[in-house]
Amino acid sequence: MTDEVVTESVGASTWNDLQTVFGTKGDPAGCWCQWFKLTRSDWDAATREDTQALLHAQVEVGSPGVIARIDGEPVGWAAVEPFSAYPALGRSPITRRQEGDPEDAWAVTRFVVRHEYRKRGVARALLAGALQHARERGATIVEGYPVDPGVRPSLTAAERYHGTVSLFRDAGFDVVRRPSATRAIMRRTLES
Template sequence: MTDDVVTRSVDASSWDALTTVFGTRGDPAGCWCQWFKLSRSDWDGTDRTQKAELLHAQADAGSPGVLAWLGDEPVGWAAVEPFSAYPSLARSPITRRTAEDPSDPWAVTCFVVRLEHRRKGVARALLRGALEHARERGATVIEGYPVDTGARPKLSAAERYHGTVSLFTSGGFEVVRRPSATRALMRRTLQPAG
């Protein structure tokens, strides 16, 4: 199935596809990939419609991620931008920078796969698309902050939105550190595009 899934960077024409992927129920419809973009007080003071409007504006202004397509149907999303585009990452104990870390790597922070398309390789295709998206925009280092299903096997789909260690390992990422028993900071160096 993965070979049938293609990814494309999000742009101003992607809004209808994004609304299909995020839907109207569940965690994605309440977050719209704004958790890492907003301060806690701004998050608490922003309703789901406003969060959707923020992602819409971000898509219009640039390319905050990639969409996965199966034929003409949008089936998933991955958020990928420079670390600095996500202010909350700098405050998290999972993603906080150390002296050895690159100053502004790119970060894959979120995966959304529509329920009826899960377990079909969509997340794997999204990660490949995120790598290419970042490389085309000059990224040389990319990070992910996945959950370790080996340490915590009974995670719900909602708890896997960061991706899993096995997914990132299959994408060529290596564990840099383990900030908690169930989370890893993983990194991959990218070759320049072209």
């Protein structure tokens, strides 16, 4: 039997549930999805409390992603905003814009799924929710920057936070380029 995974855009009312998803240990509890939003020096100087406060402020004024629930329990998160909301994407040799890239596609940059809820379809539901979230906010193109475990099966769960090529392919994304053997830039045009 498959649990139904329900997603919704985050906002001020979902903050406590988002804290449950990020937890207090591991990479998510330290990053709070700020890696792509800060300069390297600001990132290096930031504490866990700083990055948590930054995401909290972003959630209070907008909706930088979607949360997933199973039977009301918060189980996952996906970050999705316009490319321009993530300054570090423009600096990365993997994700920086190239000639012919869309002006300001929306970017799915991170998935967090609580350990005990993995392998239950949460990431797939989060990606579908991220597409809906972006569409409702006027996006016409959404990108992802997944890893390819088919090329390197030894990728750890922590290295898969971008999502996987198969996850994005199954959601209708196409590979537009391969900046490295294990990484892909994938894109999907949204229907209106």
